[in-house]
Amino acid sequence: MGKLALGCYPGLVGNMSYDFALKLADAAVSKGHTVSIWFSGNATGSVKSHQKHLKDYSTGEKHLLALVAKGVEICTCEACTVARGIQKPEGIEGVQWNAMHWYLGKIHAADRVLLIGGE
């Protein structure tokens, strides 16, 4: 089985790229691959807990918790996150906080790398 390092940069709300990244991660981990997800840019807004799932908006929290439970390592860029006013105690449990080198470290070990760009 392979190692997949996903970089996810788009915001949770406003496009379906974020949703695609999470679904791809779920498909890969369900097939037995090792998956990591790095959130940077607007994607870091999705690590705030207590999201309300309104039908007109994508949601992240439920899916992130499910991925963490399946063993997917998820990490948010701390600088990008606090710049958006989200503090660590407000974050979803199980999501790591680190600096950009976390993603490069995962890339080093990965068989495949996918960067899902932002705006």
Next chain:
Amino acid sequence: MADVKLAFIVQKPQYKGETSRLAITHAISYQTVEILLEDGETVTPKLCFIGEGVLGLQKGQNAMELYGITSTESHMKNTLLVDLDVLVCKEDLDRYGIPEDAMPDADEMGADKKIQVVPFTEIQKAMEEAKHVLFF
């Protein structure tokens, strides 16, 4: 694998979005990734600017004074200071009428590296040599 070569390809203009800037800061972070790797393991990115990605690299920027944010020029100087290879596509600079000597350097900071203005074939070579190519 001891060393993993990466090609960061920036295609979007600076200041118009966040990801083009994130390409630069992610590349710079290669300096500290070793704390997460085993002895002898390294990551070596090449930072390449093509298409609209060449816009906003010129020297003489006042982003701190005008917007209160670090300028791309300052980030570019930092890339040179940490010995990153920075390649800028010559054809695209020509296309936008940007002269090569408009590219900043970090001589005053003591950097040995310079921005390399190269034909696209050189950037293609960097992509071919890389294990992973990341498009920003």
